[in-house]
Each structure stands twice: as structure tokens, then as C-alpha cells.
Amino acid sequence: MTENSKLIQGRTGAWEIVMGLEIHAQVASNAKLFSGAAVGFGAGPNEQVSLIDAGFPGMLPTLNKYCVEQAVKSGLGLRAQINLKSQFDRKNYFYPDLPTGYQISQLYHPIVGEGVVEVEAEDGSFFNVGIERLHLEQDAGKLIHDLSPTESYVDLNRAGTALMEIVSRPDIRTPEEAVAYVKKIRTILIYLGTCDGDMEKGNLRADVNVSVCRAGNYDKFKETGDFSFLGTRCEIKNVNSFRFISQAIQYEARRQIEILEDGGSIMQETRLFDAVKGETRSMRSKEEAQDYRYFPDPDLLPLVLEQAWIDEIKASLPELPDDKRRRFMSEYGLSQYDAGVLISEQAKADYFEAAAKGRDAKLVSNWVTNEVSARLAADGKDFSDNPLPAAHVAQLVELIETNVISSKIAKEVFDYVWNGEGSPAEVVEKHGLKQVTDTGAIEKAVDEIIAANPDKAAAVAEKPQAIGWFVGQVMKATGGKANPAAVNDILKAKLGL
Amino acid sequence: MAIDAATVRKVAHLARIKTPEDRLEPLAQELNGILQWIEQLDEVDVQGVEPMTSNVSQPLRLRDDVVTDGDRVADVLSNAPKSADGFFVVPKVVE
Numbered sequence: 001m002t003e004n005s006k007l008i009q010g011r012t013g014a015w016e017i018v019m020g021l022e023i024h025a026q027v028a029s030n031a032k033l034f035s036g037a038a039v040g041f042g043a044g045p046n047e048q049v050s051l052i053d054a055g056f057p058g059m060l061p062t063l064n065k066y067c068v069e070q071a072v073k074s075g076l077g078l079r080a081q082i083n084l085k086s087q088f089d090r091k092n093y094f095y096p097d098l099p100t101g102y103q104i105s106q107l108y109h110p111i112v113g114e115g116v117v118e119v120e121a122e123d124g125s126f127f128n129v130g131i132e133r134l135h136l137e138q139d140a141g142k143l144i145h146d147l148s149p150t151e152s153y154v155d156l157n158r159a160g161t162a163l164m165e166i167v168s169r170p171d172i173r174t175p176e177e178a179v180a181y182v183k184k185i186r187t188i189l190i191y192l193g194t195c196d197g198d199m200e201k202g203n204l205r206a207d208v209n210v211s212v213c214r215a216g217n218y219d220k221f222k223e224t225g226d227f228s229f230l231g232t233r234c235e236i237k238n239v240n241s242f243r244f245i246s247q248a249i250q251y252e253a254r255r256q257i258e259i260l261e262d263g264g265s266i267m268q269e270t271r272l273f274d275a276v277k278g279e280t281r282s283m284r285s286k287e288e289a290q291d292y293r294y295f296p297d298p299d300l301l302p303l304v305l306e307q308a309w310i311d312e313i314k315a316s317l318p319e320l321p322d323d324k325r326r327r328f329m330s331e332y333g334l335s336q337y338d339a340g341v342l343i344s345e346q347a348k349a350d351y352f353e354a355a356a357k358g359r360d361a362k363l364v365s366n367w368v369t370n371e372v373s374a375r376l377a378a379d380g381k382d383f384s385d386n387p388l389p390a391a392h393v394a395q396l397v398e399l400i401e402t403n404v405i406s407s408k409i410a411k412e413v414f415d416y417v418w419n420g421e422g423s424p425a426e427v428v429e430k431h432g433l434k435q436v437t438d439t440g441a442i443e444k445a446v447d448e449i450i451a452a453n454p455d456k457a458a459a460v461a462e463k464p465q466a467i468g469w470f471v472g473q474v475m476k477a478t479g480g481k482a483n484p485a486a487v488n489d490i491l492k493a494k495l496g497l
Numbered sequence: 498m499a500i501d502a503a504t505v506r507k508v509a510h511l512a513r514i515k516t517p518e519d520r521l522e523p524l525a526q527e528l529n530g531i532l533q534w535i536e537q538l539d540e541v542d543v544q545g546v547e548p549m550t551s552n553v554s555q556p557l558r559l560r561d562d563v564v565t566d567g568d569r570v571a572d573v574l575s576n577a578p579k580s581a582d583g584f585f586v587v588p589k590v591v592e
């Protein structure tokens with residue numbers, strides 16, 4: 001199936017983009033993958049480095065069990081196969097951020113194999129992205145170029161930190177799909193607690209492999225599995241925000257199409273995204289075709305896992321986003337869209353559930369996704385540091401449900417509650433915001449207004465819709481607190497409608 | 498598998514081992530000799546035999562996720578030809 005939205009029109013015809021992503025997710029561990037040095041952010045240069053990380057002669061790596069567990073957990077969350085036997089390999093290259101001269105990774109026997117992730121597109125439809133593998137590997141150190149004009153400074157604090165590299169199949173077709181896929185992986189990992197997903201700190205980043213081919217060729221590739229139907233790909237390294245992912249892909253696809261339409265060919269290479277210029281450029285240092293000379297790391301025996309341990313981890317998994325979305329739809333009667341917005345953030349979903357028990361769930365969902373979300377965003381916060389107790393939202397909705405306040409007044413109540421004036425019930429009491437359901441008081445207001453406006457009252461008999469003016473006047477007279485349904489009923493009776 | 502001087506040059510470069518031009522040909526011959534010697538192993542039928550990855554018959558030892566190391570900047574930098582303010586200092590790397 002080729003939807004037109006996936007095509008890009010060039011000068012010589014239509015093209016389509018094909019992408020595979022490699023996501024690097026930092027394992028949320030205390031210590032590094034193979035050493036006892038701390039993992040963290042903000043320490044002084046080289047303070048979180050052991051002699052193993054620094055590549056001192058004779059130092060031997062010892063694998064962190066917790067990191068293995070997190071990789072297994074993530075694999076289960078991606079509905080992927082867990083390999084009971086895996087092996088670490090050395091990927092050899094020289095660069096000043098890699099003191100050992102090799103990165104310990106898993107090329108031949110990764111800990112996690114094939115899986116599949118269901119991703120929701122912007123229009124609410126779903127598409128599947130195949131997962132080729134997830135493997136454990138070490139991060140490199142950090143180079144700082146702006147401290148000296150002639151030298152680079154090296155901080156190895158990040159060197160040896162555990163990363164999970166999640167490699168997708170070339171199943172991603174548009175910049176929007178790429179962003180939706182990364183968001184989905186991020187949400188799953190945050191739910192599992194295996195990675196904090198903090199993209200600003202670089203704890204989750206993506207390499208995007210982009211290629212373009214003539215319209216229709218992707219389907220031929222899908223039918224035959226023959227990669228020659230696809231174009232040559234370029235890898236854009238370390239894109240660390242959703243906006244940049246989208247921008248980098250758009251630029252790169254356009255660049256490749258222009259080269260091909262001018263009769264040129266694409267060179268397989270690694271490119272960097274320049275966020276300031278909004279373009280990708282070749283990484284000169286890696287122009288030479290890489291030859292990593294992988295081989296099994298002789299310092300590390302194969303990693304053999306017990307099925308019983310995998311089962312134990314599986315039994316301890318939290319409810320995953322997909323399951324939560326389905327449950328929110330069936331249990332609370334929410335739409336797919338509303339459920340999707342709520343589950344996108346685990347803390348938001350938990351907050352909703354805490355407030356929704358026994359209440360009108362749709363109403364609670366609206367308050368959570370509109371007012372509460374907007375206030376948090378304005379304060380630069382999210383649901384994990386939400387100062388407003390869920391019980392307050394529940395009480396506010398209860399006050400609306402039981403006609404104590406109108407929806408309109410509820411916004412006013414919410415303002416007071418947000419500003420710390422107490423619970424919704426306290427605020428309603430304190431500011432006298434209770435809806436007037438006392439028909440005597442409403443009748444009195446109606447009588448006064450009809451008496452003061454006999455001409456308008458007469459006109460209503462001819463033009464029933466003019467009753468709206470009277471409703472407005474009564475609401476004004478009662479400070480907006482009159483129950484609108486009661487006002488309508490009384491007006492109709494008094495005006496003889 | 499035959500190794501020529503060009504392959505030796507490439508491998509030497511990847512390993513950052515400085516190798517004079519006049520050593521490339523003799524090295525290629527030496528390496529070919531070693532490879533031929535090892536290729537004798539191909540004569541053994543290993544059908545159905547599990548590859549032996551180590552001569553140590555024990556499971557991989559694992560470590561608990563606790564911080565036991567670090568805070569030793571002076572040790573870490575002790576072999577560095579140049580350092581400043583806790584950093585290693587290397588010739589400019591251009592990306």
C-alpha cells in the first residue's frame with residue numbers, strides 16, 4: 001500500500017524515503033557497564049572514571065548484572081526475543097574519546113533479537129516497526145573543543161556507561177513516523193524504568209539511516225526482501241531532539257533527491273546534523289570507510305542467562321503503554337485519542353487514574369489533559385513534579401457532577417486551587433461560588449428582570465430565542481452562580497413559553 | 498587467504514602501527530606463513546561441535562550495581578603526556 005502522503009515530488013518524478021533508526025538509550029544504573037565508577041551528570045572532569053574505563057594495562061572488565069537485567073526488561077517491553085546466550089565483541093577504532101582503542105559491544109550475538117513495536121501515527125492509525133536487535137555496549141568519553149584553539153580536552157566520565165542500542169528495521173517512511181517511533185520507544189523505556197529518556201542530557205539519542213528510492217520500489221523491497229530496490233543510505237549521527245530528527249530527515253532526503261536527479265549517486269557515509277544551520281554535513285574524520293575488525297572480547301566469557309530469571313523479570317514488568325491505552329479505553333470509556341494523550345507520560349496516566357476513581361472519567365480526562373497540563377507547562381513542570389494533588393481534581397469534578405458548581409465557575413475554582421487556596425470545596429465555600437439551585441432566589445431575580453423590562457418580555461412571545469438575553473441577565477444578577485437549567489425552566493414558566 | 502603489501506599497509510594504519518614501506522612485503526610473507534599454518538585446522542571436521550570460546554569452564558562473573566570506584570583523577574591522568582584542570586589534553590580533533 002503506497003499512500004500519497006509518503007511521496008516526495010522531485011523534478012523528475014516521485015520519490016519515497018526509507019529509514020531505519022538506531023536509538024542509543026543510556027541504562028539508568030548507578031555504576032558503569034564494566035566498572036564500579038559512578039554514572040551521572042555534573043561531576044568534575046574525570047572524577048567518575050576507574051582505571052578500567054581509562055584503559056590502563058591489565059585492567060579487566062566485570063559485567064554489571066543490573067545492566068543485563070535492564071536490557072532483558074527492555075527486550076521484553078519491545079516484545080522481542082531474549083537470547084539466553086550472548087557474547088561481547090570488541091569494535092576497534094582509534095579516537096581520543098576511547099582510551100582502550102576498542103568499544104565493547106555485541107555484534108554477532110546480541111542479548112535481544114527480533115521484536116516489533118506498534119506505533120500510533122498522527123492520524124490515529126497504527127503502523128508496526130520491526131526491531132532487529134537490542135544490544136549492550138559502552139558509551140565513549142566526551143571531547144571538548146572550545147577550551148583551546150589548538151587542543152581538545154577529554155573527559156572520560158561518560159566512557160564505559162552502559163547503553164542499549166535498539167536497531168529498527170527499515171520500516172519508517174516519513175519524518176513524522178520517525179518522531180512517533182522514537183517517542184514510542186522512549187515512552188516504553190520510561191515505563192520500564194530502564195532509561196530515564198532525558199534527551200537534553202543525551203541519555204536517549206538517535207542515529208537515523210536515510211535513503212530515498214523511486215516511488216513503488218519500497219513495496220518491491222517489502223515483497224522480495226531485496227535491498228537493491230532501496231537507495232544507498234546515509235547515517236545521520238546523534239540527533240537528540242524530536243524537532244531535529246524531523247528537520248534532519250527532511251533536509252537529508254531533499255539533498256539525496258537533488259543529487260540523484262542531477263544524475264549523481266549517493267555515497268554511503270556518516271553525516272552530522274548542524275542544528276544551527278538546519279543541515280547535515282559529512283563527518284570528515286570518518287570519511288575513510290570504517291573497518292572495525294570486530295572479534296569476541298577475550299576478557300569476557302559468553303553471557304548465559306537462565307530462562308527462570310527471564311520469567312521472573314517478565315512477571316515483574318509494569319503495565320506497558322499499549323496495554324494501558326487499551327485498558328483506559330475499555331475501563332473508562334475514553335476515546336483512543338484521549339487515552340493516547342494520557343498514557344504518553346506514565347505520571348500523567350497515574351494521575352488520571354488517581355483522580356478518575358468513581359468520577360466521570362471523560363470529565364477527569366479533560367481536566368487533566370487541558371487545565372492541569374497547561375498550567376504545568378506554563379510553570380515548566382511535568383506530571384512527575386505536579387504540585388496539585390489528584391484528589392483536588394477528583395473533588396472539582398465531583399462538584400461539577402453534583403451541580404454544586406457549573407463548568408464555567410469550575411475554571412474560576414481551579415484558578416484559586418492552583419494558587420494554593422485549598423481544596424475545591426474549601427475554595428467554593430470561601431468565595432461563595434456555590435451554584436444557586438434555590439429556586440426562590442432565582443425566581444426573585446427573574447421577576448425583577450421581567451418587571452424592569454416589560455417590552456423585552458413581550459417580545460419573547462413573538463421570538464422565543466430572545467430568551468437568551470434573559471438568561472444572560474439572570475446569570476449576571478446572580479454572579480454566574482445560578483444553575484443554568486433551573487434558570488431556563490423558571491424563565492420559560494414566567495414568560496409563558 | 499593471501500595477504501599482500503596493500504593489506505598490510507591498511508591493517509597497520511588501522512592499528513596505528515607505523516610500518517616503513519620496505520617492511521610491508523616481508524610482513525605480508527610472514528603473515529601469510531602464519532595464516533597457512535593456522536589453516537591446517539581446516540582439515541579437522543568440526544561438524545556439530547560447539548565453538549569453544551574460552552578454556553575456562555565457568556559462567557561469566559557478574560557484578561552488583563554499586564559504585565566502588567572513581568574519584569581518582571590523579572591516577573587516571575598519571576600516564577597522560579598532557580593534562581589540564583582534570584582533563585586529558587590532546588591535539589585538536591576536528592569533526
